[in-house]
Amino acid sequence: MGKLDFAPIADTTRRAEIVALLRRAILTGQLEPGQKLNELRIAEQMRVSRAPLREAMRELVQEGILTSIPYAGTFVIDVTAKDIDDAYSLNKVLDEFAIELTWRLRDQRFFDELDRRHEAVKQATRNLDTTRQIETALQLHGLIHEWADNSVLLETWQRLASRLQMYFALHQRARKEPVPAEDIHETYVRLLKGSDMRAAQRHAREHIDLDFEELLAYARSLEQRASKGAKATVANRQQI
Amino acid sequence: MGKLDFAPIADTTRRAEIVALLRRAILTGQLEPGQKLNELRIAEQMRVSRAPLREAMRELVQEGILTSIPYAGTFVIDVTAKDIDDAYSLNKVLDEFAIELTWRLRDQRFFDELDRRHEAVKQATRNLDTTRQIETALQLHGLIHEWADNSVLLETWQRLASRLQMYFALHQRARKEPVPAEDIHETYVRLLKGSDMRAAQRHAREHIDLDFEELLAYARSLEQRASKGAKATVANRQQI
DNA sequence: ATCAAGCAGATTGTCGACAATCTAACAAGT
DNA sequence: ACTTGTTAGATTGTCGACAATCTGCTTGAT
Structure with a gap:
């Protein structure tokens, strides 16, 4: 019996891949702070149903880079x-x-x-x-x-x-x-x-x-600009 | 305009209530470490479908008190x-x-x-x-x-x-x-x-x-006992 | 013109059913 | 006896559809 230690095999759930994709998009700035994540649109783009996407988003909410408001949507966190x-x-x-x-x-x-x-x-x-x-x-x-x-x-x-x-x-x-x-x-x-x-x-x-x-x-400086233009951050919110 | 500051109204999603219920069960020890959470059974007990339950579980996984293994199940974390x-x-x-x-x-x-x-x-x-x-x-x-x-x-x-x-x-x-x-x-x-x-x-x-x-x-002392009885922690795993 | 009421439209939350995967028991071969 | 295949059952992962909720616009009254 060889004493080779194998690495655990990759997670093969859609959820895990979605988490990775979304996290990368957020951390690289492709998804901007405050931006709303439209479930239907993202699900269609990824060719996935909303169930695993929503579960993935729940994880990222707990991870602290998304924030969720019931019946309103899930957003990339605002940075102050x-x-x-x-x-x-x-x-x-x-x-x-x-x-x-x-x-x-x-x-x-x-x-x-x-x-x-x-x-x-x-x-x-x-x-x-x-x-x-x-x-x-x-x-x-x-x-x-x-x-x-x-x-x-x-x-x-x-x-x-x-x-x-x-x-x-x-x-x-x-x-x-x-x-x-x-x-x-x-x-x-x-x-x-x-x-x-x-x-x-x-x-x-x-x-x-x-x-x-x-x-x-x-x-x-961003906040200076925001306070001048009233609720600029909210106005700038785009949909993916 | 009175300067009264209202508290935010309660989350009215099933998901949020499930999270609270599960968290309480885990933190009070009603759910023991290592125990597996059977989705179907819990969903039936709570009179809720599996979708919000699973989302709730994903949150608690990220919160660090549950752990999930794809296609195997979600468990209360083991305590060493x-x-x-x-x-x-x-x-x-x-x-x-x-x-x-x-x-x-x-x-x-x-x-x-x-x-x-x-x-x-x-x-x-x-x-x-x-x-x-x-x-x-x-x-x-x-x-x-x-x-x-x-x-x-x-x-x-x-x-x-x-x-x-x-x-x-x-x-x-x-x-x-x-x-x-x-x-x-x-x-x-x-x-x-x-x-x-x-x-x-x-x-x-x-x-x-x-x-x-x-x-x-x-x-x-628990771990002493566990190491004697081989894989006691695994054997002790119960279903809810 | 202003404001409230109410009505689409869009979006999120939830459900029940199906597909993919795992586990354990059993059978067969060495 | 020990391993290897197979199969049935249970459980998790995913899907599409429906219900609940929000948003913005229109309508109508003042």
Whole structure:
């Protein structure tokens, strides 16, 4: 009997595929915040009945990237500057905790994986693939949460990462300029490889690694515009 | 125009009521960990079709208290000692963060609400209503998260609190002895009213306020038993 | 002109039935 | 005895249709 360990086979329900499709559409910004999801239309587009689609939407509502109002519809969550700020501040706390848990568990496999993900970010940056750049950067940051061996922390992080990805995608789509070429994750990776845990934690708490300041400024500017134009966000709601 | 603020009217979908019913059943321990939820049977019992029931179950899966295996069924999550430990250690981190955020926002209304919830715990304790005691204790601890004015933190706490409630309910049902009569929350409340934030945070991090040690010991004993009887947890799976 | 009542039209919520898949029991072969 | 096929039953996944609810427009009265 060989000691080969197989990976679990893929979920073969329509529901699971719909969840993946919708999540991707939302996180990449193809579905904009506030936008209403018309069940009939989406179901027809996907060649699927409404039952699995509705179940998928229920999952994404609980995942925090959709919101549902009975008999009115299901919408992509609206993003406010406060939401971003809240998410970011909690993120810092979780990072600090994850570093603490991960620290003594670091080994060669950890360092290798860290380099691998770091390299993926750099490659996406070189390719000017902004969507992938966001994705890989979050995966790089997610490693400490995966490695921390705390399932509840990991779940929490993944929920948070979904939103962060959405926020950044939103931001990237808004600004037309190319992404920064320099490597902003260099320090982060170096500290995680080092021997000073406190320094790594401090970096997580203090350093704006993911361009958050710019993201926040963008969100605030959006709200300025919205408050001037009365209920602009509502008016902008489109149907898919 | 009066400045009366109305509460949102109740959700009138079957789905929402089913979610509430199921959640209550799980958190009070009426549905045991590992137990399978038979859709047809539950739907008949609730006089509801499977569609809203399934949607409700999808929500609870994402909420983390149910788990689903395609074409096999949906089960109440299994509880391991590690799960409890993970949840508790994250809980401490979140508490510390919540205290930091709440601290400068404390006002008379906060203190009043703190006392009100504290009183509710004491009353449930006097009445020997263990289920309600757990519920009120978690509501007491939840106040700092509600007050912190960070929506992401609050969401995260609520997910965590669901699990904690489930764990404690499990424990309480197992031990036949009456609950402790003394008031273990006295110090917690006093520190939250005081002026030393660090002390309050230290208390949250160090003091075992919610009988966690005993809960952990119980969970570990369960696993001891399980490992002896091979796959006892699976064998014990009952249908509702 | 303003406002309430009421009437389509569209959309969400729910239902019952059917299809796909799993489980367990049994039979047959080695 | 042990594995491998087969089959019947039960359960989950999906579908199409109907009911409940909302939205916006029209109508009519003041």
